[in-house]
Amino acid sequence: MKKGTVWVLGASSGLGLATAQAFAASGWLVIGGARSFECRDLDREDKLGFICLPLDVTNEESCDRFVRQAFEWSEQVDILVSCAAMLMLGSCEMTSTDEYTRIMETNFIGTVRMVQMVLPHMRKKRNGKIILFSSINGLLGIPFQSAYTASKHAIEGFAECLAMEVKPFGIGVCVVEPGDHSGGSTHTRLHANAESDTSPYSAAYQAATKVIGKDEAKGLSPDKLGAKVVRNAERRHMRFRLRVAKLDQHAAVWMHDVLLPSINAMILRQYYGAK
């Protein structure tokens, strides 16, 4: 007997995969979506421990198909976890508007699209939980991650509005704010096309990407984060903010909120290797 049904978007790797597996281990029926999932790949499902359905959150038809197929597996959706995202590095000037659009379409609009698809079902049964993955970058900016940072700030604002609107329907919302975790998007990382050796930002960019890579390599364990997300989801009333980060990243959020912006920016620029 399963505890209920969870849909996890972006469940093929990193924190989405760890979260899907943590829900499955806790006794939930998990339906995971990702672009790289093939239709009914039973070997893969067996290995991962949950049902895998193809999903591209940037494509309306693909989302419709995912929802239809998921309801064939289980008539209900109790929890939606939205992890699907892409990270692109590049300076604000060299990241093209097409590149900004691609990141916003995946990280923000994709999330909104899937939230809109589950809400009618959750409202009808006056019950449900929506868990949206933001980031420490949803709370502060760091150099050369502006597209990703903007998309995560958008998630933060959306989640606050959503929580207020859906509470009367018995639907809870949580925004997960991970700091650096190992094994995540490092291998799928995108770089803005124009951010080449001839870019005026090249030296600072190289220095910052080195620091970003080092921080990720020393990051926290995705499995522990998955377990924390499940514990929060299983509470009667979820905590709205679930920040899972090392002490220095908690401190960075605190400094961002209390220091003069110029002092905060100076500290961050130095940390990311600016000369």
Ligand SMILES: NC(=O)c1ccc[n+]([C@@H]2O[C@H](COP(=O)([O-])OP(=O)(O)OC[C@H]3O[C@@H](n4cnc5c(N)ncnc54)[C@H](OP(=O)(O)O)[C@@H]3O)[C@@H](O)[C@H]2O)c1
């Ligand atoms: N790792 C960290 O340190 C960290 C820190 C802060 C926040 N986060 C957040 O945690 C979440 C997971 O990140 P991660 O680092 O674990 O990244 P990841 O390993 O790159 O995983 C991203 C997931 O999103 C899926 N995805 C990407 N585009 C998609 C699309 N258009 N439609 C459907 N699925 C799509 C990918 O699968 P396919 O490629 O198969 O589609 C993959 O399953 C993200 O929201 C990220 O912003 C991560």
